[in-house]
Amino acid sequence: MAHGRIPSLVLVTMLVLVPTSGCLGEDGLDVFPEKKGIPGGLTLACLRDSSFTSLVVEIDHAPGYRPYTSSAELLVERLEQVCEKPGGISVQYSEVNFGQQDSWSAQDVRDRGWDHKDGSPMDGSTLRWQILFPEGTYEDDSVLGVAVDASTMALFGDSIEQADGLLGRPSVEDVENSVIVHEAGHLLGLVNLVYQSPTNHEDPEHPGHSNNDESVMYWAIESTGLRNFITGDLPTEFDADDLADLAGLASGDIAVRDQLWP
Numbered sequence: 661m662a663h664g665r666i667p668s669l670v671l672v673t674m675l676v677l678v679p680t681s682g683c684l685g686e687d688g689l690d691v692f693p694e695k696k697g698i699p700g701g702l703t704l705a706c707l708r709d710s711s712f713t714s715l716v717v718e719i720d721h722a723p724g725y726r727p728y729t730s731s732a733e734l735l736v737e738r739l740e741q742v743c744e745k746p747g748g749i750s751v752q753y754s755e756v757n758f759g760q761q762d763s764w765s766a767q768d769v770r771d772r773g774w775d776h777k778d779g780s781p782m783d784g785s786t787l788r789w790q791i792l793f794p795e796g797t798y799e800d801d802s803v804l805g806v807a808v809d810a811s812t813m814a815l816f817g818d819s820i821e822q823a824d825g826l827l828g829r830p831s832v833e834d835v836e837n838s839v840i841v842h843e844a845g846h847l848l849g850l851v852n853l854v855y856q857s858p859t860n861h862e863d864p865e866h867p868g869h870s871n872n873d874e875s876v877m878y879w880a881i882e883s884t885g886l887r888n889f890i891t892g893d894l895p896t897e898f899d900a901d902d903l904a905d906l907a908g909l910a911s912g913d914i915a916v917r918d919q920l921w922p
């Protein structure tokens with residue numbers, strides 16, 4: 661019986677500790693109100709290294725929905741260009757049963773995401789981003805990817821699978837490569853999500869996106885409509901205006917808002 665006792669004690673201890681810690685806050689209902697923020701809410705935490713010296717990108721995929729290796733590699737490469745992370749940028753994969761297979765809302769992505777995060781987005785000196793690759797589609801099934809809060813985004817493989825071009829160019833892999841960088845760009849605050857660019861490069865018809873169809877932040881990148889708007893190679897890079905915005909945010913030349921940190 662002794663074996664059964666230790667887990668019970670641990671459980672009881674946790675139950676006692678949690679409400680006690682929660683008393684530090686004024687809201688008795690939400691014991692640990694997690695600040696989820698908005699896309700771009702951890703921009704400075706990523707761009708600068710003053711508090712977070714490494715970045716872990718947690719990829720939680722449904723069985724059979726693991727992304728192409730090239731997508732994760734490209735993402736790390738693009739982030740290394742803009743985020744100061746002397747401790748490195750790494751990717752951790754987990755296979756997850758989300759318990760949801762059909763239609764996803766932004767709130768579903770947020771809820772299932774936070775259910776499965778392996779650590780807090782601000783975990784000591786490590787910043788943690790999370791990308792879900794679930795089964796099913798977004799509620800608007802022309803959407804290939806979404807960024808839903810400061811640390812969480814999702815790519816919808818079932819829709820990406822349908823979004824390749826005629827004769828397979830761009831290929832499904834090309835599309836996934838571009839969409840992953842695009843959504844990461846939103847987590848970095850592009851375009852004008854948490855700042856106002858000194859350059860006029862936001863598409864007024866598609867807020868939060870670039871007006872340059874050679875930027876990965878062009879609106880059509882996250883839509884099945886991309887094959888109708890882009891011929892040849894899909895952009896996978898931030899353009900000069902995107903990079904100038906990120907550099908300005910990092911240096912403090914561009915004012916930033918809605919940050920979870922500092």
Ligand SMILES: [Zn+2]
Nearest residue numbers: 842869879882
């Ligand atoms: Zn977008």
